[in-house]
Amino acid sequence: MTDRHILITGGAGYIGSLLTSELLRLNYRVTVLDSLLFGGESLVPFLHHPNFHFVKADVTEPRAVKDAVKDNWQKPDSIIHLAAIVGFPACQAVGKQVAWKYNVDATKMVFGQASDLGVERFVFASTYSNYGLSENGKPVTEESPLNPQSLYAETKIASEEFLLSQKDASCAPLLFRFATLYGISPRTRFDLIVNQFVLEAFTKRELIIYQRGYSRSFVHIRDVARGVIMGLEAEQSKIRGQVFNLGTDNGNYSKDDIVRLVLKRMPQTIVEYKDLTFGGDMRDITVSFAKIKNVLGFDTTLDVDDGIRELLFALKTGIIQNPTDAHYRNAQFIVQ
Numbered sequence: 004m005t006d007r008h009i010l011i012t013g014g015a016g017y018i019g020s021l022l023t024s025e026l027l028r029l030n031y032r033v034t035v036l037d038s039l040l041f042g043g044e045s046l047v048p049f050l051h052h053p054n055f056h057f058v059k060a061d062v063t064e065p066r067a068v069k070d071a072v073k074d075n076w077q078k079p080d081s082i083i084h085l086a087a088i089v090g091f092p093a094c095q096a097v098g099k100q101v102a103w104k105y106n107v108d109a110t111k112m113v114f115g116q117a118s119d120l121g122v123e124r125f126v127f128a129s130t131y132s133n134y135g136l137s138e139n140g141k142p143v144t145e146e147s148p149l150n151p152q153s154l155y156a157e158t159k160i161a162s163e164e165f166l167l168s169q170k171d172a173s174c175a176p177l178l179f180r181f182a183t184l185y186g187i188s189p190r191t192r193f194d195l196i197v198n199q200f201v202l203e204a205f206t207k208r209e210l211i212i213y214q215r216g217y218s219r220s221f222v223h224i225r226d227v228a229r230g231v232i233m234g235l236e237a238e239q240s241k242i243r244g245q246v247f248n249l250g251t252d253n254g255n256y257s258k259d260d261i262v263r264l265v266l267k268r269m270p271q272t273i274v275e276y277k278d279l280t281f282g283g284d285m286r287d288i289t290v291s292f293a294k295i296k297n298v299l300g301f302d303t304t305l306d307v308d309d310g311i312r313e314l315l316f317a318l319k320t321g322i323i324q325n326p327t328d329a330h331y332r333n334a335q336f337i338v339q
Contacts, residue, residue, distance in 0.1 A: 008032040009235065010072065010079040010122075012062050012113060013086030018128065018227060020045035020189035022083065025228045027052055034079065036060050036071045037086065041330055045189035062086040062109040068116040081235050082117045083126040084110060090194070091132070091153035093333045099154060106158035111165055117174045124175045124242065126234055129163055131180045131220055131248060131290050132156040142255070142291035145180070145246045163246070170244025177234050177242040181227060182220035182250030182290060185310040187317055194332040196258075197221060197307055200265050201314040202326050204272040210262060211275050218257045220290040222250035223305035233299045247295040251303040255289045261307065268311050 009026055013019045014035030023046070026033045032054045035046060038061045049055040058071040062084075072078055087106045088094050094102040110127065117125050134143040135150030151157045166176040185197035193202045196219065203210055230249045234242055266272055295301045317323045323331075 006032070006077075007081075008034065008076050008079045009081050009083060010034045010036060010068065011083045011085060012036050012068075013084075014057075015039055015043050015045050015190060016041065016085060016089075017184070017188050017190050017192045018224065018231075019083075019085045021224055022085075022228045022231060023049060023055070024189065025232060027054055029232070030054070032056075032076055034058065034071060034075055036062070036067060038062075041190060041333075048189070062113055063104055065112055066116070068113055069120065072120065078120045079117075079122050081124045081126060082113065082122050083128075083231060083235075084113050085128045086113075087128070087158075088333075089155070090333050091155040092194070094153065094155040094158065102154055102158050103161075106155075107161045107165070110162040114166065114169065114174065114176070118169075118172055122174050124177055124235070124239065125166070126231060127162065127166055127176060127178045129159045129178050129180045129246075130156065131182055131250070131288070133160050133163070133180060134288055134290070137288045140289070142252075142289045143248075144291045145248060145294055167244060167246075175239050175243040178246040179231065179234065179249045180246060182222040182248070182254055184224050184227060185221055185307065185314075186224040186305070187313050187323075188224050191317070191323060191326075191331055192333060193326055197261060197310055198314060200261060201268075201311055202318070204265050204269045205315065205318050206327065208269075208271055209273040209275065210265070211277055212258055212262060213277055214287075215258055215276050217287040218255060218289055220250050220288065221254045221256060221261075221307055222303060223307075223310050226251075226303040226305055229304070230295065230299070230301050233301050237299055241298055245298070247299070248290050248292050249295060249301075250290060250292050252292050253306065254292075254303065256307065264307050264311055267308070268315055 015037040034056045056075050060067040133149045135152040137143045
């Protein structure tokens with residue numbers, strides 16, 4: 004059994020709950036710090052695990068992390084900072100002041116506490132939304148200019164800039180820019196493109212598609228968990244102050260590609276296309292994932308079709324019984 008102790012902020016969420024499961028399976032000790040904005044049912048299976056500890060707290064509290072670990076094992080070896088107001092619609096809904104408090108100020112506070120505690124590395128969840136639109140249509144790399152199209156991306160870029168300014172601190176920052184996630188986790192979200200397409204095709208037998216020709220990059224949530232753990236276990240010299248796009252070159256799809264994959268599994272679905280122009284998340288982008296493959300040896304094991312099949316299985320069997328419930332969404336409206 005490893006003595007390594009990982010603290011996850013936002014550990015009850017879509018990524019955090021699956022990551023908790025995987026880390027426990029690998030014999031890590033895991034402390035989850037979460038305010039339970041979307042409930043804590045995702046953590047129920049872990050409550051009796053001897054390596055699991057839960058603390059209900061809000062990351063905007065100045066001593067949240069320090070208080071979470073003062074009576075619990077030793078200090079964390081690493082902190083995975085997932086807690087945030089995630090996604091452009093959710094950030095728009097709460098407004099700039101609140102989004103900045105939870106996504107930027109909280110990151111600075113959690114990192115400061117990590118440094119004070121002597122934590123070795125700080126893993127930060129960022130997003131490929133930061134790139135916005137790719138210039139000249141070429142795949143964006145970690146060196147490409149950032150061109151945020153939403154408040155959400157602005158907050159993530161501000162946090163990244165702070166963490167990269169701390170790359171020589173005792174606590175080594177590691178930044179992942181996630182592609183758009185899909186797939187099942189203990190707290191599944193249905194306000195992400197692939198998951199929402201499957202849900203709507205299954206429940207309504209129809210899809211309404213906006214921004215038809217736009218390309219995005221997609222990655223299965225289980226591969227994201229694997230990638231984050233590879234970052235935890237990599238030599239510190241490989242990850243200190245580094246940014247990695249997390250996904251796969253094979254995960255770059257247009258919306259039409261995704262629709263075709265959904266129709267392959269649910270051919271009776273009616274598809275309708277609508278134009279929509281608005282000030283928001285107008286990403287049209289292809290992403291390069293060469294760096295994470297070359298430096299960490301990461302590649303994905305699952306594709307969008309795997310995700311669609313598992314989502315359909317969960318819906319058809321009733322494993323997820325009320326998929327339209329607000330519990331499964333960070334925001335009520337997303338642009339497809």
